[in-house]
Amino acid sequence: MTTNVKTAYSDLVDKLEDISRLGGVMSTLHWDQEVIMPSGAAESRAKQISALAGVIHERSTNPELGECLSQLSEEDPSAFNAFEACNIREAQREYDKETKVPIKMVQEMAELGSRGHFIWAKAREDNKFSDFAPTLNRFIELKKEWAACVFPDLSAYDANIDNFERGTTMAEIAPIFESLKSELIPLIQSVKEAKYQPDTSFLEGTFPVDKQEALGKQISRDMGFAFDQGRMDVSVHPFCGGGHPTDVRITTRYRDSDFIESLYAVIHETGHGLYEQGRMTEGRDLPVSEALTMGIHESQSLFWERMIGQNRAFCVHYMETIRATFPKNMQAVSVDALYEAINTCNPSFIRVEADELTYPLHVILRFEIERGLFDGSVTVQDLPELWNNKMSDYLGVRPPTDTLGVLQDVHWSGGAFGYFPSYTLGAMYACQFFNTMRQELPDTVKHIEAGHFAPIKTWLNDKIHSQGSLYSPQELVQKITGEPLNPKHFTDYLKTKYRAIYKTI
């Protein structure tokens, strides 16, 4: 590197670190708002967040940043190591995204997103899709225009997917989702018709919240979540936030009638949290260390929630602890009974309450609808009927209202099209990673039975968390598992597991 290039790169690092730190402040504000803030502060906090967003936008579109990037782009790429090249590449991508969109469009999207949320919430409450339809229509138009500005080489829906799951396209997702559909629909059907249905009655009852909290913290700690670099609190919707890898804040919510919901939210969010806490130790305020995509992030939460937490071996290890925590309810429950009860399949209307077997069909339905909305084969007007037909075809249940159907998700009200596929990509990645891990660590199941999670966490730290954004998701999966994303890992896992639980073979 010449001195000029060194100066330009070091200037870039300063600018990126500054933006990242202000972004960390923003995350802390959001966490505070969801968890801690008094209700009366809503108006003043909105203004504070808007002021900070203005600063971050200013920094991210600063022409000096553009000049710095342009100077670096003229350099022979071999001048940079992988760490540096990644920072430059990611910075360029973000800068393009921020500066290629006309300010009027940015403003209209921001305004529509804010207004759209309230229109959607009201429409959902009133079960009146037609009140939300014009907003949805306008957002699709806007997101098509946005796509043309930012990713002119991609089709509009691919551009929106790329925003969350870079490098992933309909061409890749569609056949995978078709194959999932053809496997899962009959599997769910056979499970529904199975004579043997697991007993879940012991999961009903009263489970004191303080006991739930202590159990969740213990399991999170056992998994390796560092509480000196993180917190666990309560919010309306569980999430993983916080302002830095050294300050990772997970939340859950409690109902005293259900300890499984809060516990698995803890395990899920701890999975996200371990990704953040496990980021590379260098460059923690730089893009290179950032988590890769939504799908890879979700692969980490689902890895712990499903591959580990819903594993029979996990029940083996925690059975005694759970019995001791809730002796009245759980004293007589066997390991197998617990394992089966937390792995039942129940086709239902609401995605966020779905089990691992039906969840992908909720996602596929949304993917097909979004694709149709962007290629013009589906109109907004058709949505309620189309939604309900698909629910009926895929899951055998037909939502009685749009509130329980097309109006259930918050995503479209904020213009987040192309987000849903990440949930199921994450589930498939998790399964594929787990299969590789079991080959590389043959004692995985024994480790889980012993509550000895350190080798598992270390494997994820090394293979995924510490890799940051150095590779694309495709490269990372290839590098770790020796093959591209292969849905067979996922369908085989589901078939084997649920046929055994429901004794259908």
Add this chain to the structure above:
Amino acid sequence: MTTNVKTAYSDLVDKLEDISRLGGVMSTLHWDQEVIMPSGAAESRAKQISALAGVIHERSTNPELGECLSQLSEEDPSAFNAFEACNIREAQREYDKETKVPIKMVQEMAELGSRGHFIWAKAREDNKFSDFAPTLNRFIELKKEWAACVFPDLSAYDANIDNFERGTTMAEIAPIFESLKSELIPLIQSVKEAKYQPDTSFLEGTFPVDKQEALGKQISRDMGFAFDQGRMDVSVHPFCGGGHPTDVRITTRYRDSDFIESLYAVIHETGHGLYEQGRMTEGRDLPVSEALTMGIHESQSLFWERMIGQNRAFCVHYMETIRATFPKNMQAVSVDALYEAINTCNPSFIRVEADELTYPLHVILRFEIERGLFDGSVTVQDLPELWNNKMSDYLGVRPPTDTLGVLQDVHWSGGAFGYFPSYTLGAMYACQFFNTMRQELPDTVKHIEAGHFAPIKTWLNDKIHSQGSLYSPQELVQKITGEPLNPKHFTDYLKTKYRAIYKTI
């Protein structure tokens, strides 16, 4: 106002609101750091605070703000009403303060303040002053450089005092403190030697923390603190923070061996909190609505802590509640016994635990030491010995460790020199305000006995809280009480009260 002037003023308002909102974000970060943040995040938080401090500094020193102020300064002052004139005056003062300091110095102070806090906390825990000394040394150097930039016409220590208590100088404070010293040392001596010593044995025992918390919240609510626009939490050092008048956050700390300490910290911080929540409803993101000075702020906390909370009438009202909260300990205690027990004079090591009679001497000690550090007659190395000698001279007690001596206060770890005098100025203001209030509301004592605090809060809201920064402290005291700050109110109050309690006359 001409259109041009209107535009310039409106532009000023936009800029000031933006700065104020970012300042609110900073306050929320500081609260988070003291109350909630995981310890492992200290380093990353310091960098985030430094990044945000850089933004605020940029905004506060923006030449466009300077031009705007310069345009407004050319206007005939009569064009502006008091509200507008105050915003312009305060903005000009801040702009001058900010533009005279290089950004590197601002950032170093912010970062040292954040890191220094942890160094101090550890040194205090380890009773090792030498670990904290280099930080303290660097901060004094920085604050001298800062003073030379901002107030080149003031001596370095006066500049630091001016930062908290504008317009107040050593020349004004020193004789007042000398006179206090000459009154209080013999008064304390006579009280210590008095034959009659109130019984405080019933304040020893075990007081469950959850009961203490509930009692504190109830009394805070009774005083008028709005919990939908504020919070109450736990921190090492009680304080009042938060990011906005609609988000006021007070803290206390608990020991189960002492409920008086936590309770009076709550009352004290609630006094600060009521000032913030009581700010004028217009212009809450503008300087005009901001609290006047640290001394006036402290006058509000001490008003509630001492004039109200340590009043016999307060014991009359809460006696039954306190008995019901701690029946084992308090069942047989009379109102007079409680009143005397919470008003005993006990020369001790720790300022924040000091009674109102010995407290001024803790402050005077710090004032004299700070003055010496800034004029070079005292070195950091000398501090532990000097501190202990002065404690011995003024209060007749000698701290056995530095944890109980020179390391006890948080202030210096954040570079807050010149802050301590405000505590005693506040105590004097509080006493003078109370005397006026009793003349204007002759039923004050009856109101307190009835737990009817609304008229008292309303009087303070009207006379002080809602006045924001419209007047100088000197003007405000004159306006409210009809005379300048007069320490005789304070010394007369103390002499009358303690001679009666100790039956020394």
